[in-house]
Amino acid sequence: MIIGPDHARGGRIDCDVVVVGSGAGGAAAAWQLSRAGKSVICLEAGGHYTEDDFSQDFGVAARQLYEDDGQRVMMGNLYVPLPGGRCLGGSTVVNSGICFRIPPTRFSEWQESNELAFEHADLLPHTHTTEQMIGVAPSRTDVWGGNNQFAMDGMTKLGWSGGPMPRNAPGCIGCGACNNGCPSGGKMSTAKTFIPKSEQYGATYYTFARADGFIRTGDRIEGVTVSLMDPATEQPAGRMEVRAKAVVLSCGAVRTPEILQRNGLGNAHVGQHLHVHAATGVIGITDRDIEGWKGIPQGFYSDEFHVNDKMLIESFWATPEVYWLSFPFGFEGTAKMMDYRRMVAVGGTISDTGEGTVKASAKMGKVKISWSLNEEDKGRLIRLQQRVCELMLAGGATELHTGIYGIPPITSMDDVRTWLVPDQIRPKQMMAVYASHPQGTCRMAGSPEVGAVDCDGRVYGTEGLYVMDASIFPDVLGVNPQVTIMSLSLMLSEKLARTL
Numbered sequence: 487m488i489i490g491p492d493h494a495r496g497g498r499i500d501c502d503v504v505v506v507g508s509g510a511g512g513a514a515a516a517w518q519l520s521r522a523g524k525s526v527i528c529l530e531a532g533g534h535y536t537e538d539d540f541s542q543d544f545g546v547a548a549r550q551l552y553e554d555d556g557q558r559v560m561m562g563n564l565y566v567p568l569p570g571g572r573c574l575g576g577s578t579v580v581n582s583g584i585c586f587r588i589p590p591t592r593f594s595e596w597q598e599s600n601e602l603a604f605e606h607a608d609l610l611p612h613t614h615t616t617e618q619m620i621g622v623a624p625s626r627t628d629v630w631g632g633n634n635q636f637a638m639d640g641m642t643k644l645g646w647s648g649g650p651m652p653r654n655a656p657g658c659i660g661c662g663a664c665n666n667g668c669p670s671g672g673k674m675s676t677a678k679t680f681i682p683k684s685e686q687y688g689a690t691y692y693t694f695a696r697a698d699g700f701i702r703t704g705d706r707i708e709g710v711t712v713s714l715m716d717p718a719t720e721q722p723a724g725r726m727e728v729r730a731k732a733v734v735l736s737c738g739a740v741r742t743p744e745i746l747q748r749n750g751l752g753n754a755h756v757g758q759h760l761h762v763h764a765a766t767g768v769i770g771i772t773d774r775d776i777e778g779w780k781g782i783p784q785g786f787y788s789d790e791f792h793v794n795d796k797m798l799i800e801s802f803w804a805t806p807e808v809y810w811l812s813f814p815f816g817f818e819g820t821a822k823m824m825d826y827r828r829m830v831a832v833g834g835t836i837s838d839t840g841e842g843t844v845k846a847s848a849k850m851g852k853v854k855i856s857w858s859l860n861e862e863d864k865g866r867l868i869r870l871q872q873r874v875c876e877l878m879l880a881g882g883a884t885e886l887h888t889g890i891y892g893i894p895p896i897t898s899m900d901d902v903r904t905w906l907v908p909d910q911i912r913p914k915q916m917m918a919v920y921a922s923h924p925q926g927t928c929r930m931a932g933s934p935e936v937g938a939v940d941c942d943g944r945v946y947g948t949e950g951l952y953v954m955d956a957s958i959f960p961d962v963l964g965v966n967p968q969v970t971i972m973s974l975s976l977m978l979s980e981k982l983a984r985t986l
Protein backbone atom coordinates (compact mmCIF):
# COMPACT_ATOMS: atom_id res chain seq x y z
CA MET A 487 0.00 0.00 0.00
CA ILE A 488 1.18 3.53 -0.74
CA ILE A 489 -0.13 6.16 1.65
CA GLY A 490 0.06 9.75 0.45
CA PRO A 491 -0.10 12.95 2.48
CA ASP A 492 -3.90 13.17 2.34
CA HIS A 493 -4.32 9.89 4.16
CA ALA A 494 -1.38 9.76 6.53
CA ARG A 495 -2.44 10.08 10.14
CA GLY A 496 -0.14 11.07 12.94
CA GLY A 497 0.36 8.88 15.98
CA ARG A 498 2.28 5.67 16.43
CA ILE A 499 2.78 2.67 14.15
CA ASP A 500 4.59 -0.55 15.11
CA CYS A 501 6.33 -2.87 12.67
CA ASP A 502 9.30 -5.23 12.42
CA VAL A 503 11.46 -2.97 10.25
CA VAL A 504 11.18 0.65 9.23
CA VAL A 505 13.12 1.49 6.07
CA VAL A 506 13.88 5.16 5.48
CA GLY A 507 14.15 6.00 1.77
CA SER A 508 12.69 4.11 -1.21
CA GLY A 509 15.50 4.37 -3.78
CA ALA A 510 17.91 1.67 -4.95
CA GLY A 511 18.91 0.56 -1.46
CA GLY A 512 15.66 1.11 0.44
CA ALA A 513 13.23 -0.51 -1.98
CA ALA A 514 15.44 -3.58 -2.40
CA ALA A 515 15.65 -3.96 1.41
CA ALA A 516 11.87 -3.47 1.81
CA TRP A 517 11.23 -6.21 -0.75
CA GLN A 518 13.68 -8.68 0.79
CA LEU A 519 12.43 -8.09 4.34
CA SER A 520 8.72 -8.24 3.48
CA ARG A 521 9.33 -11.36 1.38
CA ALA A 522 10.86 -12.93 4.50
CA GLY A 523 7.58 -12.33 6.33
CA LYS A 524 8.58 -9.18 8.24
CA SER A 525 6.15 -6.30 8.60
CA VAL A 526 7.78 -3.35 6.81
CA ILE A 527 7.03 0.36 6.77
CA CYS A 528 9.01 2.41 4.26
CA LEU A 529 9.16 6.19 4.65
CA GLU A 530 9.84 8.40 1.65
CA ALA A 531 10.46 12.15 1.92
CA GLY A 532 9.32 12.80 -1.65
CA GLY A 533 6.04 12.21 -3.46
CA HIS A 534 4.63 9.42 -5.59
CA TYR A 535 4.71 10.31 -9.29
CA THR A 536 4.00 8.09 -12.27
CA GLU A 537 3.98 8.25 -16.07
CA ASP A 538 0.81 10.34 -15.79
CA ASP A 539 2.74 13.05 -13.92
CA PHE A 540 6.18 13.01 -15.57
CA SER A 541 6.88 16.10 -17.64
CA GLN A 542 9.15 16.81 -20.61
CA ASP A 543 9.75 20.20 -18.98
CA PHE A 544 12.81 19.78 -16.77
CA GLY A 545 11.67 22.63 -14.52
CA VAL A 546 8.59 20.60 -13.58
CA ALA A 547 10.51 17.33 -13.29
CA ALA A 548 13.16 18.94 -11.09
CA ARG A 549 10.57 20.17 -8.62
CA GLN A 550 8.66 16.88 -8.48
CA LEU A 551 11.46 14.36 -8.56
CA TYR A 552 14.77 15.89 -7.45
CA GLU A 553 16.41 16.94 -4.18
CA ASP A 554 16.62 20.73 -3.90
CA ASP A 555 14.70 21.08 -7.17
CA GLY A 556 17.74 19.66 -9.00
CA GLN A 557 20.02 22.44 -7.69
CA ARG A 558 22.18 20.36 -5.35
CA VAL A 559 25.89 21.16 -5.74
CA MET A 560 29.23 20.19 -4.22
CA MET A 561 31.42 23.14 -3.27
CA GLY A 562 35.20 23.22 -3.30
CA ASN A 563 37.70 24.55 -5.82
CA LEU A 564 34.80 24.49 -8.32
CA TYR A 565 31.04 24.02 -8.11
CA VAL A 566 29.85 20.62 -9.26
CA PRO A 567 26.17 19.72 -9.71
CA LEU A 568 25.29 16.58 -7.74
CA PRO A 569 21.67 15.78 -8.58
CA GLY A 570 19.75 13.14 -6.66
CA GLY A 571 16.18 11.85 -6.69
CA ARG A 572 13.60 12.66 -4.04
CA CYS A 573 10.42 10.77 -4.81
CA LEU A 574 9.02 7.26 -4.44
CA GLY A 575 11.77 5.20 -6.10
CA GLY A 576 14.49 7.75 -5.28
CA SER A 577 17.21 8.35 -7.86
CA THR A 578 16.22 5.21 -9.79
CA VAL A 579 13.22 7.17 -11.14
CA VAL A 580 15.44 9.83 -12.71
CA ASN A 581 18.49 7.81 -13.63
CA SER A 582 19.65 6.82 -17.11
CA GLY A 583 19.07 3.11 -16.57
CA ILE A 584 22.73 2.11 -16.94
CA CYS A 585 23.47 -1.21 -15.23
CA PHE A 586 26.96 -2.49 -14.55
CA ARG A 587 28.04 -5.13 -12.07
CA ILE A 588 30.83 -4.42 -9.63
CA PRO A 589 34.06 -5.61 -11.33
CA PRO A 590 35.37 -8.59 -9.30
CA THR A 591 38.81 -6.94 -9.02
CA ARG A 592 37.20 -3.86 -7.46
CA PHE A 593 35.39 -6.05 -4.95
CA SER A 594 38.70 -7.71 -4.01
CA GLU A 595 40.30 -4.29 -3.44
CA TRP A 596 37.41 -3.26 -1.18
CA GLN A 597 37.62 -6.55 0.66
CA GLU A 598 41.31 -6.12 1.32
CA SER A 599 41.35 -2.42 2.24
CA ASN A 600 38.28 -2.52 4.51
CA GLU A 601 38.45 -6.12 5.76
CA LEU A 602 35.04 -7.09 4.43
CA ALA A 603 33.78 -10.31 5.98
CA PHE A 604 32.05 -11.65 2.87
CA GLU A 605 33.06 -12.83 -0.58
CA HIS A 606 32.18 -11.72 -4.09
CA ALA A 607 30.45 -15.11 -4.40
CA ASP A 608 28.12 -14.11 -1.53
CA LEU A 609 27.06 -11.01 -3.43
CA LEU A 610 26.67 -12.57 -6.87
CA PRO A 611 23.30 -14.36 -6.33
CA HIS A 612 21.85 -11.02 -5.20
CA THR A 613 23.22 -9.38 -8.34
CA HIS A 614 21.43 -12.04 -10.40
CA THR A 615 18.19 -11.37 -8.50
CA THR A 616 18.60 -7.63 -9.04
CA GLU A 617 19.27 -7.98 -12.75
CA GLN A 618 16.25 -10.23 -13.19
CA MET A 619 14.01 -7.98 -11.14
CA ILE A 620 14.91 -4.78 -13.02
CA GLY A 621 15.30 -6.38 -16.47
CA VAL A 622 18.94 -5.73 -17.36
CA ALA A 623 19.87 -6.27 -21.03
CA PRO A 624 22.06 -4.55 -23.65
CA SER A 625 20.46 -1.41 -25.12
CA ARG A 626 18.32 -2.21 -28.12
CA THR A 627 19.79 -0.64 -31.23
CA ASP A 628 16.33 -0.10 -32.78
CA VAL A 629 15.86 2.73 -30.26
CA TRP A 630 19.51 3.83 -30.23
CA GLY A 631 19.30 6.93 -32.37
CA GLY A 632 22.04 8.82 -34.19
CA ASN A 633 24.21 9.89 -31.27
CA ASN A 634 24.88 6.37 -29.94
CA GLN A 635 25.50 5.10 -33.47
CA PHE A 636 27.96 7.95 -34.05
CA ALA A 637 29.89 7.01 -30.89
CA MET A 638 29.85 3.33 -31.80
CA ASP A 639 31.21 4.09 -35.30
CA GLY A 640 34.06 6.13 -33.83
CA MET A 641 34.94 3.41 -31.35
CA THR A 642 34.84 0.71 -34.02
CA LYS A 643 37.27 2.67 -36.20
CA LEU A 644 39.68 2.91 -33.27
CA GLY A 645 39.28 -0.76 -32.33
CA TRP A 646 38.42 0.03 -28.69
CA SER A 647 36.29 -2.24 -26.51
CA GLY A 648 32.66 -1.43 -25.66
CA GLY A 649 29.24 -1.45 -27.26
CA PRO A 650 25.54 -1.15 -26.42
CA MET A 651 25.07 -0.11 -22.81
CA PRO A 652 23.53 -2.64 -20.41
CA ARG A 653 20.31 -1.03 -19.16
CA ASN A 654 17.17 -1.79 -17.17
CA ALA A 655 14.74 -0.46 -19.72
CA PRO A 656 13.21 -3.41 -21.57
CA GLY A 657 10.22 -1.31 -22.66
CA CYS A 658 12.32 1.67 -23.81
CA ILE A 659 10.84 3.54 -26.77
CA GLY A 660 13.88 5.80 -27.20
CA CYS A 661 12.07 9.03 -26.31
CA GLY A 662 15.18 10.42 -24.60
CA ALA A 663 13.50 11.60 -21.38
CA CYS A 664 15.02 9.19 -18.80
CA ASN A 665 16.11 11.95 -16.43
CA ASN A 666 12.63 13.49 -16.22
CA GLY A 667 11.06 10.18 -15.17
CA CYS A 668 10.43 7.62 -17.92
CA PRO A 669 7.15 8.69 -19.60
CA SER A 670 6.58 5.35 -21.35
CA GLY A 671 7.06 3.26 -18.22
CA GLY A 672 9.76 1.31 -20.07
CA LYS A 673 12.51 1.87 -17.46
CA MET A 674 12.34 -0.45 -14.48
CA SER A 675 12.96 1.88 -11.57
CA THR A 676 12.32 0.56 -8.07
CA ALA A 677 8.88 2.23 -8.31
CA LYS A 678 8.05 -0.31 -11.06
CA THR A 679 9.76 -3.34 -9.52
CA PHE A 680 10.82 -3.78 -5.88
CA ILE A 681 8.15 -1.41 -4.56
CA PRO A 682 5.01 -2.97 -6.10
CA LYS A 683 6.44 -6.45 -5.50
CA SER A 684 7.04 -5.68 -1.82
CA GLU A 685 3.51 -4.25 -1.52
CA GLN A 686 2.30 -7.73 -2.49
CA TYR A 687 4.08 -9.01 0.64
CA GLY A 688 2.41 -6.35 2.76
CA ALA A 689 5.03 -3.55 2.82
CA THR A 690 3.48 -0.10 3.32
CA TYR A 691 4.99 3.07 1.86
CA TYR A 692 4.39 6.55 3.26
CA THR A 693 5.22 9.40 0.90
CA PHE A 694 6.02 12.98 1.95
CA ALA A 695 7.15 11.34 5.20
CA ARG A 696 10.56 12.59 6.30
CA ALA A 697 12.31 10.77 9.12
CA ASP A 698 13.98 13.36 11.37
CA GLY A 699 14.90 11.68 14.64
CA PHE A 700 15.25 8.38 16.45
CA ILE A 701 13.48 6.72 19.35
CA ARG A 702 16.21 5.22 21.48
CA THR A 703 17.02 3.58 24.76
CA GLY A 704 20.74 3.97 25.34
CA ASP A 705 22.50 2.65 22.23
CA ARG A 706 19.45 0.67 21.08
CA ILE A 707 17.46 2.35 18.32
CA GLU A 708 13.78 1.50 18.58
CA GLY A 709 12.23 3.56 15.83
CA VAL A 710 12.09 6.91 14.09
CA THR A 711 10.18 10.13 14.46
CA VAL A 712 8.70 11.46 11.26
CA SER A 713 7.57 14.80 9.86
CA LEU A 714 4.57 14.46 7.54
CA MET A 715 5.31 17.07 4.91
CA ASP A 716 2.85 19.37 3.20
CA PRO A 717 3.60 18.90 -0.54
CA ALA A 718 2.70 22.50 -1.35
CA THR A 719 4.81 24.27 1.27
CA GLU A 720 7.36 21.47 1.84
CA GLN A 721 6.99 22.21 5.55
CA PRO A 722 6.03 19.73 8.29
CA ALA A 723 2.26 19.49 8.67
CA GLY A 724 2.05 16.58 11.11
CA ARG A 725 4.08 14.13 13.18
CA MET A 726 4.22 10.37 13.38
CA GLU A 727 6.44 7.82 15.09
CA VAL A 728 7.28 4.39 13.79
CA ARG A 729 8.53 1.85 16.32
CA ALA A 730 10.43 -1.15 14.97
CA LYS A 731 12.82 -3.94 15.90
CA ALA A 732 15.25 -2.55 13.33
CA VAL A 733 15.70 0.73 11.47
CA VAL A 734 17.29 0.68 8.00
CA LEU A 735 18.57 4.01 6.68
CA SER A 736 18.53 4.20 2.87
CA CYS A 737 18.40 7.95 2.37
CA GLY A 738 21.35 8.00 -0.06
CA ALA A 739 24.94 9.06 0.52
CA VAL A 740 24.03 12.68 1.30
CA ARG A 741 20.97 12.31 3.53
CA THR A 742 21.97 9.19 5.48
CA PRO A 743 25.05 10.83 7.05
CA GLU A 744 23.00 13.98 7.58
CA ILE A 745 20.34 12.27 9.71
CA LEU A 746 23.00 10.40 11.68
CA GLN A 747 24.98 13.58 12.36
CA ARG A 748 21.88 15.54 13.28
CA ASN A 749 21.08 12.94 15.93
CA GLY A 750 24.62 12.47 17.20
CA LEU A 751 24.81 8.84 16.05
CA GLY A 752 27.71 6.95 14.51
CA ASN A 753 31.44 7.49 14.66
CA ALA A 754 33.82 10.02 13.09
CA HIS A 755 33.64 8.31 9.67
CA VAL A 756 30.00 9.39 9.19
CA GLY A 757 29.94 12.08 6.50
CA GLN A 758 33.61 11.58 5.58
CA HIS A 759 35.11 9.80 2.53
CA LEU A 760 32.59 11.20 0.04
CA HIS A 761 33.43 9.80 -3.38
CA VAL A 762 31.80 10.53 -6.72
CA HIS A 763 32.21 9.53 -10.31
CA ALA A 764 33.25 12.89 -11.71
CA ALA A 765 31.90 13.28 -15.21
CA THR A 766 32.41 15.55 -18.15
CA GLY A 767 31.59 15.61 -21.82
CA VAL A 768 32.46 16.95 -25.23
CA ILE A 769 29.93 18.40 -27.65
CA GLY A 770 30.75 17.92 -31.33
CA ILE A 771 29.35 19.18 -34.57
CA THR A 772 29.14 16.92 -37.61
CA ASP A 773 28.36 17.53 -41.23
CA ARG A 774 25.21 15.41 -41.14
CA ASP A 775 21.90 15.31 -39.32
CA ILE A 776 22.18 13.28 -36.11
CA GLU A 777 19.03 14.38 -34.28
CA GLY A 778 20.49 13.14 -31.01
CA TRP A 779 17.33 13.89 -29.05
CA LYS A 780 15.75 10.88 -30.74
CA GLY A 781 16.92 7.71 -29.01
CA ILE A 782 18.42 6.53 -25.73
CA PRO A 783 20.41 9.37 -24.12
CA GLN A 784 23.07 7.01 -22.76
CA GLY A 785 23.03 3.89 -24.94
CA PHE A 786 26.74 3.40 -25.67
CA TYR A 787 29.87 2.82 -23.58
CA SER A 788 33.55 2.06 -24.04
CA ASP A 789 35.58 0.48 -21.25
CA GLU A 790 38.86 0.57 -23.21
CA PHE A 791 40.52 2.68 -20.49
CA HIS A 792 38.62 1.44 -17.48
CA VAL A 793 41.17 -0.94 -16.04
CA ASN A 794 44.31 1.07 -16.69
CA ASP A 795 43.03 4.62 -16.26
CA LYS A 796 39.80 4.25 -14.21
CA MET A 797 37.62 5.95 -16.80
CA LEU A 798 34.44 4.87 -18.51
CA ILE A 799 33.41 6.53 -21.77
CA GLU A 800 29.63 6.94 -22.16
CA SER A 801 27.49 8.71 -24.73
CA PHE A 802 24.99 11.22 -23.40
CA TRP A 803 22.35 13.56 -24.65
CA ALA A 804 20.96 16.68 -23.04
CA THR A 805 18.35 19.31 -23.76
CA PRO A 806 19.42 22.47 -25.68
CA GLU A 807 19.34 24.67 -22.60
CA VAL A 808 21.78 22.35 -20.82
CA TYR A 809 24.26 22.59 -23.70
CA TRP A 810 23.82 26.28 -23.96
CA LEU A 811 24.22 26.86 -20.24
CA SER A 812 27.07 24.39 -19.83
CA PHE A 813 29.34 25.71 -22.51
CA PRO A 814 31.00 29.11 -22.51
CA PHE A 815 30.09 30.05 -26.01
CA GLY A 816 28.86 33.64 -25.56
CA PHE A 817 27.16 35.13 -28.63
CA GLU A 818 29.07 32.79 -30.89
CA GLY A 819 27.76 29.88 -28.83
CA THR A 820 24.21 31.05 -29.10
CA ALA A 821 24.61 30.98 -32.86
CA LYS A 822 26.10 27.48 -32.58
CA MET A 823 22.83 26.24 -31.13
CA MET A 824 21.46 26.48 -34.67
CA ASP A 825 23.58 23.36 -35.29
CA TYR A 826 21.71 21.35 -32.61
CA ARG A 827 20.40 18.93 -35.25
CA ARG A 828 23.99 18.08 -36.26
CA MET A 829 25.40 17.88 -32.74
CA VAL A 830 26.86 14.79 -31.07
CA ALA A 831 27.78 14.32 -27.42
CA VAL A 832 30.09 11.83 -25.73
CA GLY A 833 31.56 12.00 -22.25
CA GLY A 834 32.29 9.72 -19.40
CA THR A 835 33.15 9.31 -15.77
CA ILE A 836 36.29 8.83 -13.73
CA SER A 837 36.79 7.23 -10.32
CA ASP A 838 37.85 10.09 -8.07
CA THR A 839 40.78 9.84 -5.68
CA GLY A 840 40.01 12.96 -3.64
CA GLU A 841 37.57 12.66 -0.75
CA GLY A 842 34.82 15.11 0.11
CA THR A 843 32.55 15.51 3.12
CA VAL A 844 28.88 15.86 3.92
CA LYS A 845 27.94 17.98 6.92
CA ALA A 846 24.47 18.66 8.33
CA SER A 847 23.83 22.41 8.53
CA ALA A 848 22.18 24.00 11.55
CA LYS A 849 19.01 24.53 9.50
CA MET A 850 16.84 21.40 9.31
CA GLY A 851 17.08 19.66 5.95
CA LYS A 852 20.16 21.57 4.76
CA VAL A 853 23.55 19.98 4.12
CA LYS A 854 26.93 21.28 3.06
CA ILE A 855 28.66 19.03 0.54
CA SER A 856 32.38 19.73 0.08
CA TRP A 857 34.47 18.19 -2.68
CA SER A 858 37.42 19.53 -4.66
CA LEU A 859 38.94 18.42 -7.93
CA ASN A 860 42.49 17.43 -6.97
CA GLU A 861 45.38 17.42 -9.42
CA GLU A 862 45.21 13.67 -10.04
CA ASP A 863 41.48 13.73 -10.79
CA LYS A 864 41.82 16.85 -12.93
CA GLY A 865 44.51 15.11 -14.96
CA ARG A 866 42.32 12.04 -15.39
CA LEU A 867 39.29 14.10 -16.46
CA ILE A 868 41.39 15.88 -19.07
CA ARG A 869 42.80 12.56 -20.29
CA LEU A 870 39.18 11.39 -20.55
CA GLN A 871 38.44 14.38 -22.74
CA GLN A 872 41.50 13.62 -24.89
CA ARG A 873 40.17 10.08 -25.47
CA VAL A 874 36.64 11.30 -26.12
CA CYS A 875 37.92 13.84 -28.65
CA GLU A 876 39.88 11.08 -30.38
CA LEU A 877 36.75 8.93 -30.61
CA MET A 878 34.60 11.81 -31.85
CA LEU A 879 37.10 12.87 -34.49
CA ALA A 880 37.27 9.25 -35.64
CA GLY A 881 33.47 9.24 -35.81
CA GLY A 882 33.51 12.24 -38.14
CA ALA A 883 32.95 15.26 -35.88
CA THR A 884 34.38 18.40 -37.45
CA GLU A 885 34.46 20.68 -34.41
CA LEU A 886 34.56 19.84 -30.71
CA HIS A 887 33.70 21.90 -27.62
CA THR A 888 35.14 20.70 -24.34
CA GLY A 889 33.38 22.98 -21.87
CA ILE A 890 36.80 24.15 -20.64
CA TYR A 891 36.77 27.92 -20.47
CA GLY A 892 39.39 29.53 -22.70
CA ILE A 893 39.99 26.52 -24.94
CA PRO A 894 39.03 27.10 -28.58
CA PRO A 895 37.03 24.62 -30.64
CA ILE A 896 39.10 21.49 -31.36
CA THR A 897 39.30 20.21 -34.92
CA SER A 898 42.24 17.78 -34.90
CA MET A 899 44.40 15.57 -32.69
CA ASP A 900 47.07 18.28 -32.95
CA ASP A 901 44.60 20.64 -31.27
CA VAL A 902 43.98 18.00 -28.60
CA ARG A 903 47.73 17.83 -27.88
CA THR A 904 48.06 21.62 -27.91
CA TRP A 905 45.09 22.53 -25.74
CA LEU A 906 44.14 19.62 -23.51
CA VAL A 907 47.20 19.87 -21.28
CA PRO A 908 46.44 19.20 -17.60
CA ASP A 909 49.20 21.48 -16.26
CA GLN A 910 47.76 24.45 -18.14
CA ILE A 911 44.15 24.06 -17.05
CA ARG A 912 42.81 25.18 -13.67
CA PRO A 913 39.82 23.42 -12.06
CA LYS A 914 37.66 26.55 -12.27
CA GLN A 915 38.08 26.62 -16.05
CA MET A 916 36.30 23.27 -16.20
CA MET A 917 32.72 24.47 -16.59
CA ALA A 918 31.20 21.12 -17.52
CA VAL A 919 32.14 18.89 -14.59
CA TYR A 920 29.21 17.01 -13.16
CA ALA A 921 28.68 14.15 -10.71
CA SER A 922 25.69 11.98 -9.91
CA HIS A 923 26.82 9.02 -7.85
CA PRO A 924 27.65 10.11 -4.28
CA GLN A 925 28.96 7.18 -2.24
CA GLY A 926 31.11 6.15 0.71
CA THR A 927 29.91 8.59 3.41
CA CYS A 928 29.14 5.79 5.92
CA ARG A 929 31.65 3.37 4.58
CA MET A 930 31.59 -0.29 5.51
CA ALA A 931 34.58 -1.83 7.23
CA GLY A 932 35.53 -4.72 9.47
CA SER A 933 36.39 -2.32 12.31
CA PRO A 934 35.14 1.08 13.59
CA GLU A 935 38.67 2.46 13.19
CA VAL A 936 38.20 2.23 9.41
CA GLY A 937 34.49 2.66 8.76
CA ALA A 938 31.07 3.77 9.99
CA VAL A 939 29.11 0.51 9.56
CA ASP A 940 30.09 -3.10 10.12
CA CYS A 941 29.90 -5.87 7.54
CA ASP A 942 26.19 -6.43 8.35
CA GLY A 943 25.49 -2.75 7.66
CA ARG A 944 25.00 -2.00 11.38
CA VAL A 945 26.03 1.49 12.49
CA TYR A 946 29.00 1.13 14.84
CA GLY A 947 28.10 2.13 18.40
CA THR A 948 24.40 1.35 18.01
CA GLU A 949 22.05 -1.63 18.15
CA GLY A 950 19.17 -2.02 15.72
CA LEU A 951 20.32 0.68 13.29
CA TYR A 952 21.51 -0.25 9.78
CA VAL A 953 22.52 1.53 6.57
CA MET A 954 21.71 0.05 3.15
CA ASP A 955 22.42 2.49 0.36
CA ALA A 956 25.32 4.04 -1.58
CA SER A 957 26.80 5.43 1.66
CA ILE A 958 28.25 2.05 2.61
CA PHE A 959 30.55 1.62 -0.40
CA PRO A 960 34.03 1.20 1.11
CA ASP A 961 35.56 3.35 -1.62
CA VAL A 962 34.69 4.66 -5.07
CA LEU A 963 33.07 1.95 -7.21
CA GLY A 964 34.15 2.93 -10.72
CA VAL A 965 30.98 1.93 -12.60
CA ASN A 966 27.39 3.18 -12.43
CA PRO A 967 26.25 2.01 -9.03
CA GLN A 968 22.56 1.07 -8.90
CA VAL A 969 23.06 -2.68 -9.42
CA THR A 970 25.75 -2.86 -6.72
CA ILE A 971 23.62 -0.85 -4.26
CA MET A 972 20.63 -3.12 -4.81
CA SER A 973 22.75 -6.29 -4.59
CA LEU A 974 24.40 -5.23 -1.32
CA SER A 975 21.06 -4.21 0.09
CA LEU A 976 19.47 -7.56 -0.78
CA MET A 977 22.39 -9.41 0.80
CA LEU A 978 22.39 -7.35 4.01
CA SER A 979 18.59 -7.33 4.43
CA GLU A 980 18.41 -11.10 3.93
CA LYS A 981 20.86 -11.43 6.80
CA LEU A 982 18.96 -8.92 8.92
CA ALA A 983 15.67 -10.77 8.37
CA ARG A 984 17.23 -13.92 9.84
CA THR A 985 18.11 -12.10 13.07
CA LEU A 986 14.64 -10.65 13.77
Ligand SMILES: Cc1cc2nc3c(=O)[nH]c(=O)nc-3n(C[C@H](O)[C@H](O)[C@H](O)COP(=O)(O)OP(=O)(O)OC[C@H]3O[C@@H](n4cnc5c(N)ncnc54)[C@H](O)[C@@H]3O)c2cc1C
Pocket residue numbers: 506507508509510511512529530531532569570571572573574575576577578580581582583584585586665695696697698736737738739741742745922923924954955956957965966967968969971
Ligand atom coordinates in the same frame (compact mmCIF):
# COMPACT_ATOMS: atom_id res chain seq x y z
C1 LIG B 1 20.36 12.02 -12.97
C2 LIG B 1 20.92 10.72 -12.46
C3 LIG B 1 21.29 9.74 -13.37
C4 LIG B 1 21.80 8.52 -12.89
N1 LIG B 1 22.07 7.51 -13.78
C5 LIG B 1 22.44 6.29 -13.31
C6 LIG B 1 22.55 5.19 -14.17
O1 LIG B 1 22.25 5.29 -15.36
N2 LIG B 1 22.96 4.00 -13.64
C7 LIG B 1 23.27 3.86 -12.31
O2 LIG B 1 23.69 2.77 -11.91
N3 LIG B 1 23.13 4.89 -11.47
C8 LIG B 1 22.69 6.08 -11.92
N4 LIG B 1 22.48 7.10 -11.06
C9 LIG B 1 22.77 6.87 -9.64
C10 LIG B 1 21.81 5.92 -8.95
O3 LIG B 1 20.47 6.12 -9.36
C11 LIG B 1 21.98 6.13 -7.45
O4 LIG B 1 23.34 5.91 -7.15
C12 LIG B 1 21.14 5.22 -6.60
O5 LIG B 1 19.77 5.32 -6.90
C13 LIG B 1 21.38 5.58 -5.14
O6 LIG B 1 20.65 4.70 -4.34
P1 LIG B 1 20.42 5.07 -2.82
O7 LIG B 1 19.53 4.04 -2.24
O8 LIG B 1 21.74 5.32 -2.19
O9 LIG B 1 19.66 6.50 -2.83
P2 LIG B 1 18.48 7.06 -3.70
O10 LIG B 1 18.10 6.14 -4.81
O11 LIG B 1 18.84 8.45 -4.06
O12 LIG B 1 17.25 7.08 -2.68
C14 LIG B 1 17.25 7.82 -1.49
C15 LIG B 1 15.80 8.16 -1.13
O13 LIG B 1 15.73 8.50 0.25
C16 LIG B 1 14.81 9.56 0.41
N5 LIG B 1 15.12 10.24 1.67
C17 LIG B 1 16.23 10.97 1.95
N6 LIG B 1 16.17 11.42 3.23
C18 LIG B 1 15.02 10.94 3.76
C19 LIG B 1 14.41 11.06 5.04
N7 LIG B 1 15.00 11.73 6.05
N8 LIG B 1 13.21 10.46 5.23
C20 LIG B 1 12.60 9.77 4.24
N9 LIG B 1 13.15 9.62 2.99
C21 LIG B 1 14.35 10.20 2.78
C22 LIG B 1 15.03 10.42 -0.82
O14 LIG B 1 13.93 11.25 -1.04
C23 LIG B 1 15.25 9.36 -1.90
O15 LIG B 1 14.03 9.03 -2.52
C24 LIG B 1 21.97 8.32 -11.50
C25 LIG B 1 21.59 9.31 -10.60
C26 LIG B 1 21.06 10.50 -11.06
C27 LIG B 1 20.64 11.54 -10.08
